[in-house]
Amino acid sequence: MLFNSIDFAVFMPITFIIYWLLGKNVKIQNIFLLAASYFFYAWWDWRYLSLILICSITNFSAGILMSNNTFSKVLNFEKARKVVLIVCCLICFGVLGVFKYYDFFVTSFVDAFSLFGVKMQAHTLKLILPVGISFYTFHTLSYTIDVYRRHFEPTKDVVSFFLFVSIFPLAMAGPIERATNLLPQIYKRRTFDNAQATDGLRQILWGLFKKVVIADNCAVYVNQVFADYQMQSASTLVLGAVLFAFQIYGDFSGYSDMAIGIGKLLGFKFLNNFRFPYFSRDIAEFWRRWHISLNTWFRDYIYIPLGGSRVSKAKIVRNTFIIFLVSGFWHGANWTFIAWGAFHAFLFLPEILAEKNRKYTNTVAENRFLPTIKEVSQMGITFLLVVIGWVLFRAETIGDAFNYLGGIFDKSLLSMPLQIVGLKRTLLFLVILLVVEWLQRQKQHALQIENIKYSLVRIAIYYALIVIILEFGANSQSFIYFQF
Numbered sequence: 134m135l136f137n138s139i140d141f142a143v144f145m146p147i148t149f150i151i152y153w154l155l156g157k158n159v160k161i162q163n164i165f166l167l168a169a170s171y172f173f174y175a176w177w178d179w180r181y182l183s184l185i186l187i188c189s190i191t192n193f194s195a196g197i198l199m200s201n202n203t204f205s206k207v208l209n210f211e212k213a214r215k216v217v218l219i220v221c222c223l224i225c226f227g228v229l230g231v232f233k234y235y236d237f238f239v240t241s242f243v244d245a246f247s248l249f250g251v252k253m254q255a256h257t258l259k260l261i262l263p264v265g266i267s268f269y270t271f272h273t274l275s276y277t278i279d280v281y282r283r284h285f286e287p288t289k290d291v292v293s294f295f296l297f298v299s300i301f302p303l304a305m306a307g308p309i310e311r312a313t314n315l316l317p318q319i320y321k322r323r324t325f326d327n328a329q330a331t332d333g334l335r336q337i338l339w340g341l342f343k344k345v346v347i348a349d350n351c352a353v354y355v356n357q358v359f360a361d362y363q364m365q366s367a368s369t370l371v372l373g374a375v376l377f378a379f380q381i382y383g384d385f386s387g388y389s390d391m392a393i394g395i396g397k398l399l400g401f402k403f404l405n406n407f408r409f410p411y412f413s414r415d416i417a418e419f420w421r422r423w424h425i426s427l428n429t430w431f432r433d434y435i436y437i438p439l440g441g442s443r444v445s446k447a448k449i450v451r452n453t454f455i456i457f458l459v460s461g462f463w464h465g466a467n468w469t470f471i472a473w474g475a476f477h478a479f480l481f482l483p484e485i486l487a488e489k490n491r492k493y494t495n496t497v498a499e500n501r502f503l504p505t506i507k508e509v510s511q512m513g514i515t516f517l518l519v520v521i522g523w524v525l526f527r528a529e530t531i532g533d534a535f536n537y538l539g540g541i542f543d544k545s546l547l548s549m550p551l552q553i554v555g556l557k558r559t560l561l562f563l564v565i566l567l568v569v570e571w572l573q574r575q576k577q578h579a580l581q582i583e584n585i586k587y588s589l590v591r592i593a594i595y596y597a598l599i600v601i602i603l604e605f606g607a608n609s610q611s612f613i614y615f616q617f
Contacts, residue, residue, distance in 0.1 A: 134176040135611065136391045137345050144173065149398060159322040163292050166300065166399070173301035174265075181263040184232075188225055189298045192273045195221035196280045196287030196294075218281045222274065229270050232260050237466030264615050265305040267463060271430055273298050276312035278434055285312055293319045302392040302399075306385070306614040308406040308426035315401070323400030332581065333397025335595075339580035340390025341606075342598050347383030347566055349607030350559040351376040357553065359527060362537050367546035370537060377527050378520045379563055382411065384613045385424070390578055409574045411519075411567075412497050414511035416480045417490035419519060427463070431456050442485055453485060454478045464526075465616065469534060473525040480518055496575050558605065 134140050148169045155162045175182050198217045236259065276297070279285040288294050297316050303309075358365055358373030365373070389406035396403040410422035420428055432441075439452045454475070461474020484490040497512065498504040504512070521538065528534035573579040580598075585591050 134173055137341060152399060153325055156323065163296050163319060167292055167296045170299045170301035170304060174299065174304050177264050184228060184263055184266060185269060185299050187228060188269060188273050189295045191221055191224045192277045193291065193294045195277045199280055200287050214281060218277065221277050225270050225274055229266055232266060233262055234466045262616060268307045268309055269298055269304060272309045275430060279312060288316060302395040306388050306612055308389055308404050309430055310404060314404060318401050329397050333394040335580040336390045336394035336578045338595065338598055339578060340387040340394060341602055343383040343387030345606035346562050346601055348380045348387060349610050350555060351380035352610060353607060354553060354556060355380050362540060365551060366548050367541045367543040368548050369550040370541050372550040374520050374524050378523050381523065381613055388612050405577060409570050411516055412512055412574055413515050414493045414497055414508060415484060415515055416518065417484045418493040419515055431460055435459060446486060449485060450482060453482055468531050469525055469528055472531050473522050476522050476525055
């Protein structure tokens with residue numbers, strides 16, 4: 134069930150009304166929301182609910198087993214807790230590995246032997262990748278790891294924990310929540326907050342604009358260019374790469390905006406996942422603003438335990454490559470994603486080795502209307518590097534990516550790019566996106582306009598966005614990150 138579908142347009146109001154009618158009893162409210170979340174996920178394929186249940190049962194049980202009461206009489210208490218953590222991780226990563234990576238490893242193994250003239254038969258499973266499996270696996274394991282580290286007391290409330298794992302706004306593509314933030318909100322009674330709900334509707338509206346107007350319209354051009362890139366002019370390849378950068382941003386950040394907005398309608402405050410990343414002045418700032426929930430997960434559970442940047446230069450290099458290669462591999466079972474991660478590791482290394490990776494922690498042109506020439510050039514260079522990385526991300530193979538990038542260095546770079554119906558309109562919408570997000574770059578989301586003095590102006594903005602969405606929104610397409 135997509136957020137931008139008719140099905141969801143029916144599901145959400147019904148869920149919203151019943152949910153708040155049950156608001157006097159938090160336990161019944163949570164049971165209903167859990168049932169609604171399972172229904173939401175099962176709408177895609179009910180068989181894969183079993184994987185969410187396996188993940189939920191495994192991590193809930195691990196939390197209980199690691200509590201002091203459980204192992205109070207065990208001679209080697211800490212070793213027993215570590216064994217539980219390892220077994221839990223093996224089960225969760227094992228399920229993820231079978232569905233997401235088994236075929237990749239088998240075919241890569243066979244291809245490697247074929248280079249030496251050894252012919253082998255690849256026996257792949259050809260399993261359909263369950264939607265959201267990478268998200269809810271990492272989402273849930275953060276709880277178990279935090280319990281092991283004693284950052285969080287294990288819960289004994291089955292319904293609350295199962296809801297934490299599967300709550301429907303986050304089930305498909307995050308943000309990847311932490312138990313320390315979400316579980317306390319699930320425990321307590323929630324009361325309807327009109328201001329919070331109104332802000333949630335604004336965020337949903339802006340997310341919907343980014344998805345169906347920006348991302349889906351960019352996709353029409355991007356799909357055409359990448360499918361036949363060998364025959365396109367250099368200028369067309371450049372435009373195709375730039376539009377893909379906005380497609381993936383509009384698609385994924387649009388989903389996150391809608392998920393966070395839906396959470397506000399239900400009385401929850403989810404973690405922010407994007408902070409206007411294309412206004413970054415260097416790669417380090419970009420990664421602090423892009424897919425924040427995943428990047429902080431890797432930082433807290435992989436990078437810092439490896440020593441982070443408080444180790445020797447050689448280990449800093451090692452840790453940086455590990456974190457970016459794992460990030461690339463998380464995105465999918467394809468060498469292109471690993472190459473994309475390695476590319477960003479090379480970009481990030483000079484900044485962290487020079488200890489300049491936290492040079493820009495404020496907002497660009499903070500408290501100023503316009504950026505300086507230096508800031509414009511910094512944002513332009515950073516965006517250019519990110520776009521090159523997106524070509525690696527989008528291409529079918531590494532060879533295709535290099536051929537695509539190589540095709541840009543041609544005299545046809547000065548020619549007019551391929552023209553298709555609706556292209557000029559799409560470019561106009563991109564200008565609107567950039568202008569609005571630039572003006573709102575110090576806010577939590579771009580449509581946080583409650584401070585506009587005149588209500589008629591706010592209403593006119595909402596009305597204009599709704600008309601644009603209904604009139605120019607492309608056909609509903611699945612979200613890009615559903616495949617991850």
